[in-house]
Amino acid sequence: AQSVTQPDIHITVSEGASLELRCNYSYGATPYLFWYVQSPGQGLQLLLKYFSGDTLVQGIKGFEAEFKRSQSSFNLRKPSVHWSDAAEYFCAVDKPMDSSYKLIFGSGTRLLVRP
Amino acid sequence: SQTIHQWPATLVQPVGSPLSLECTVEGTSNPNLYWYRQAAGRGLQLLFYSVGIGQISSEVPQNLSASRPQDRQFILSSKKLLLSDSGFYLCAWSELAGRGDTQYFGPGTRLTVL
Numbered sequence: 001a002q003s004v005t006q007p008d009i010h011i012t013v014s015e016g017a018s019l020e021l022r023c024n025y026s027y028g029a030t031p032y033l034f035w036y037v038q039s040p041g042q043g044l045q046l047l048l049k050y051f052s053g054d055t056l057v058q059g060i061k062g063f064e065a066e067f068k069r070s071q072s073s074f075n076l077r078k079p080s081v082h083w084s085d086a087a088e089y090f091c092a093v094d095k096p097m098d099s100s101y102k103l104i105f106g107s108g109t110r111l112l113v114r115p
Numbered sequence: 116s117q118t119i120h121q122w123p124a125t126l127v128q129p130v131g132s133p134l135s136l137e138c139t140v141e142g143t144s145n146p147n148l149y150w151y152r153q154a155a156g157r158g159l160q161l162l163f164y165s166v167g168i169g170q171i172s173s174e175v176p177q178n179l180s181a182s183r184p185q186d187r188q189f190i191l192s193s194k195k196l197l198l199s200d201s202g203f204y205l206c207a208w209s210e211l212a213g214r215g216d217t218q219y220f221g222p223g224t225r226l227t228v229l
Contacts, residue, residue, distance in 0.1 A: 004158075032215045043119075043205055043220035044159075051215050090158060094214060100147070100166065101214050102174070105158035 002027050002095040006106035013081050014114045021076040021109050023065075023091030033074040034092040034103065035065055044090065050074065061085070086113045117142035121206050121221040128228055134179075134193040136224050138206030141187065146208040148189040149218065150181055153203040165189060201228045 003026045013019050025031055032051050036044040048059025055067040065076045074091060088110045092103040118141045128134060140146050147166050151159040161174045163181035171181050178197050182190045189206055203225050207218040 036220075041223070041225070043222050044207075045220070046217050049215065049217070097164075097172075097174075100164070101216075102149075102161050102164065103159075103218065105160075107158040 002031075002093050002104050004091050004093050004104055004106035006089075006091055006109050008109045009107070010110045010112065012112040012114060015083050016080050019076075019078045019081045019085070019111070021089050021091075021111070023074045023076065023106060024072050025074060025091070025093045026072065027093055031074075032094040032101075033065075033067060034094075035059065035063070035074075035076050036090045036092065036105075037061075038088045038090065038108075040087070047076070047089075081111075081113055083113045083115065086111055117208075117219065119206060119208055119219060119221040121204075121224050123224060124222065125225045126227070128196050128226065130198055130228055131195050134191070134196050134200070134226070136191040136204055136206075136226075138189040138191075138221055139187055140189075140208045143187070143208070143210065145186060146210060147216075148183065149207040149209075150189065150191050151205040151207065153205060153223075155202070159205065163191070196228045198228050201226055 005024045034049045035047040038044045047063050048057045050057045050067045057065050063078050088108045090108045091106045094101040095104050120139050149164045150162040153159050165183045179193050205223045206221040209216040209218045
């Protein structure tokens, strides 16, 4: 069955430091993978998504993610974190349902940024 | 451009009371619509989705129901709320139902059942 694991519940980094958020998936075929960000009390915004092709995907706000099939991972990275990046981040994989697809979300990683 | 609205933003309801949360989308036609619930410290769980007026699919058996009376309106309801219904409810839409289509989320409704 399709599933997503985000092993880190909380991560704290200093402003200007690099960031990597981990995501591992379970999927029987080629997955479609997504990263969403949720600011406190807000809805989710898509950062980036991977379907096929280049395994390094660029997203908005300076984020990127790398798909590694051998490790079943899709980790999110940013070279230099800004205070405004403090939020909760969700990794997701798609799953077939009837004639459509739905998203299976991980439990999220909350990012705290130290000044 | 497309926008998605949810109301109310916050709601406190007693156990056993009814519930109605509304979601509307502007700037698009025949969107796919979704209701998610986010419990504290957990990820999102898909509750219902709809590919057209009057077409509702339920993902998880529960105390809730959904309706789509108009093309761009999606309503989440309950006849009698339970404590376990507390959470953050998010509505989302996508243009198509194909694989990889981006889902766009509303601002959410925080429901507290006391």
